[in-house]
Amino acid sequence: MVPLGEVALDDLEVADGIGMSIARLHRLLACVSSSGSKAGMDRPTFMLLATLAEHGPRRSGALAETLHSDPSTISRQVAQLVKTGLVERQVDKQDGRATVLVATEQGLALLADMRGRRNAQIAQMIMHWPDGDRARFNELFERFITDYERHLPVFITAFADKAGVGGEK
Numbered sequence: 001m002v003p004l005g006e007v008a009l010d011d012l013e014v015a016d017g018i019g020m021s022i023a024r025l026h027r028l029l030a031c032v033s034s035s036g037s038k039a040g041m042d043r044p045t046f047m048l049l050a051t052l053a054e055h056g057p058r059r060s061g062a063l064a065e066t067l068h069s070d071p072s073t074i075s076r077q078v079a080q081l082v083k084t085g086l087v088e089r090q091v092d093k094q095d096g097r098a099t100v101l102v103a104t105e106q107g108l109a110l111l112a113d114m115r116g117r118r119n120a121q122i123a124q125m126i127m128h129w130p131d132g133d134r135a136r137f138n139e140l141f142e143r144f145i146t147d148y149e150r151h152l153p154v155f156i157t158a159f160a161d162k163a164g165v166g167g168e169k
Contacts, residue, residue, distance in 0.1 A: 018144075041114045044077050049086060049103050049111040057090065057100035068152065086110060 007015075033043040051066055052058060058066065064074040078101055081087035086107035092098040103111070126134050148155075 036114065041110060045081060045086065046111070046114060048074075048077060048081060049107050050115075052087065052101060052103040053108060053111055057092075057102045059092065059098060059100055063101060081107065 029043070036042055036046070047067055048063065051063060055066065060074055060078060061071055063078070064071040067074065078087060082089060085104055087101050088104050089099040090102050092100045126137070129137070
């Protein structure tokens with residue numbers, strides 16, 4: 001981790017702008033998630049189903065790791081999805097003693113519907129942007145998210161450090 005004193009002031013100013021934009025986006029996504037839960041798809045459900053759709057059957061622990069979440073939280077969320085028929089437990093073909101979680105056809109259909117709705121709204125939101133801007137934003141946003149994910153362990157450590165900037169241990 002780069003010590004705070006080694007980061008250029010203009011980089012900190014840009015980082016503050018990005019950080020505040022992330023905070024706004026988080027607030028807006030929470031609002032959309034609240035509305036989505038009324039339609040049967042809250043954010044945790046979306047993330048679990050999207051992960052299972054993208055990566056295929058997973059053990060609960062692997063799903064928690066992929067989602068950077070606590071296994072007990074994933075366990076509670078999965079139990080609800082199994083109960084509603086969006087996810088099912090199947091015998092692990094590599095280890096018959098274990099089970100894997102699999103999105104059901106109903107779960108995949110709900111995910112496809114919600115992704116379609118989301119994508120239509122985002123497309124409407126940016127359709128007035130020039131083609132190059134849309135493509136460039138997609139490229140830069142994907143790069144930012146990839147770097148954020150790669151940096152996540154350092155980020156978590158920085159926030160776990162109670163000393164913080166100018167603090168005491």
